Amino acid sequence: MLHYVYIFLLLLVAELLYFRIAKKCNIIDKPNARSSHSRIVLSGGGVIFVFGLWLWAAFFGAAYPWFLAAVTLIAVVSFLDDVRSLPESVRLVAQFVAMGLMCYQLDMLHWEMWWWVIVALVVCVGASNIINFMDGINGITAGYALASLVPIYLQNRELCFVEQSLVQTVILADVVFCFYNFRPKGKARCFAGDVGSIGIAFILLFLIGRLVIQTFDVTYLIFLLVYGVDGCLTIVHRIMLHENLGEAHRKHAYQLMANELKIGHVKVSLFYMCLQLIVSLGFIFLVPNTQLAHWIYLFGAMLVLSVAYVVFKKKYYHLHEEYLHQLENKKNEYETYRN
Numbered sequence: 001m002l003h004y005v006y007i008f009l010l011l012l013v014a015e016l017l018y019f020r021i022a023k024k025c026n027i028i029d030k031p032n033a034r035s036s037h038s039r040i041v042l043s044g045g046g047v048i049f050v051f052g053l054w055l056w057a058a059f060f061g062a063a064y065p066w067f068l069a070a071v072t073l074i075a076v077v078s079f080l081d082d083v084r085s086l087p088e089s090v091r092l093v094a095q096f097v098a099m100g101l102m103c104y105q106l107d108m109l110h111w112e113m114w115w116w117v118i119v120a121l122v123v124c125v126g127a128s129n130i131i132n133f134m135d136g137i138n139g140i141t142a143g144y145a146l147a148s149l150v151p152i153y154l155q156n157r158e159l160c161f162v163e164q165s166l167v168q169t170v171i172l173a174d175v176v177f178c179f180y181n182f183r184p185k186g187k188a189r190c191f192a193g194d195v196g197s198i199g200i201a202f203i204l205l206f207l208i209g210r211l212v213i214q215t216f217d218v219t220y221l222i223f224l225l226v227y228g229v230d231g232c233l234t235i236v237h238r239i240m241l242h243e244n245l246g247e248a249h250r251k252h253a254y255q256l257m258a259n260e261l262k263i264g265h266v267k268v269s270l271f272y273m274c275l276q277l278i279v280s281l282g283f284i285f286l287v288p289n290t291q292l293a294h295w296i297y298l299f300g301a302m303l304v305l306s307v308a309y310v311v312f313k314k315k316y317y318h319l320h321e322e323y324l325h326q327l328e329n330k331k332n333e334y335e336t337y338r339n
Contacts, residue, residue: 004169007052007056007169007172008175008176011052011172015177018045019042019045019190023042027043041188041190042191043193044079044082044191044195045177045189046191046195047075047079047193048173048176048177049174049177049196049200050072052169052170053071053166053169054072055169056165060165063166064163064206065105066102066105067101070202071098071203071206073094073098074094074095074198077090078194078199079194082193088246095125095198099124099202102124102205103117103121108213124205128202129198130231130232130235131200131224132194132198133252134197134252135197136254136258137255137268138182138184138188138265139178139182139265140265140272141181141196142174142177142192143272144226146171146174147274148224149170149171151223151277151281151284152208152211152223153167155220155284159211161213161215170207174200177196182269184265184266185258185265204223208220208224219283219294219298222279222283223276226305227272229302229305229306234253237313238251250320250323253309254268254272256316257271259323260316261316279301282297283301
């Protein structure tokens with residue numbers, strides 16, 4: 001138990017030291033027309049998740065060295081992208097290499113599993129980017145990560161698919177990050193940055209991957225279902241609008257809540273967190289432990305969330321269109337004034 005006290009204190013010190021470095025090196029997130037915040041905030045505070053992994057390895061031993069290498073690689077590349085934007089090709093190559101290292105750690109790199117590896121690489125790289133895209137308001141990444149880690153912790157107590165000390169250390173890192181990020185709009189000390197959102201995405205995917213491989217049950221991806229529905233349906237919506245998927249936007253459901261409906265960041269983040277917890281805990285405690293029951297629950301939850309997303313967008317998306325129209329008018333007025 002004392003180990004966790006030391007880890008928690010060291011994580012607090014590490015985060016505060018990072019704030020000093022970020023201020024000195026001007027590692028900041030400047031608001032723009034697509035942002036959900038209105039003031040300059042330190043970025044990259046999510047590096048605490050990687051610090052947590054290193055501390056876990058120092059205290060408990062590096063039981064998963066290739067996983068640690070994968071998260072470190074992707075964290076370094078993502079941090080450099082936070083400081084100075086990198087080409088998309090560099091980020092994608094780094095993500096696929098890191099995911100390859102993680103597949104090796106999961107003992108998936110066998111010829112007879114080649115098609116599973118390809119599917120896992122595509123799905124996991126896509127999932128990590130969706131988690132990154134969803135990082136747009138205070139507390140949502142920290143809160144949602146906790147909502148995924150809690151059911152993983154509960155399942156691990158029963159199934160022992162990963163070192164419990166790893167899960168507990170990541171939870172401690174998330175709690176530290178919550179303290180500085182899970183705050184009302186304009187009061188966050190730091191943002192996660194790509195280093196944080198991509199880093200925690202890889203950690204969650206590794207933990208869930210261990211669970212899936214041990215149980216041969218892919219329905220445990222339900223621990224990321226709420227993000228998955230919002231992220232995937234928003235991508236579909238943008239494709240229907242013929243938009244460039246690489247450009248920043250404010251079309252996620254949580255962004256409509258925070259920006260157009262003026263719901264507080266903390267409330268929106270708590271809503272996503274509680275919704276994922278309800279779905280996950282229902283899956284663990286209410287559903288019979290059979291493949292059929294798991295699939296029925298997964299598709300049922302997916303259907304309910306998808307319908308709710310579509311109804312919400314149909315009712316409130318016009319507010320975002322009005323915002324875009326006002327933005328275009330202001331841009332035209334500025335161009336006219338310059339000319």
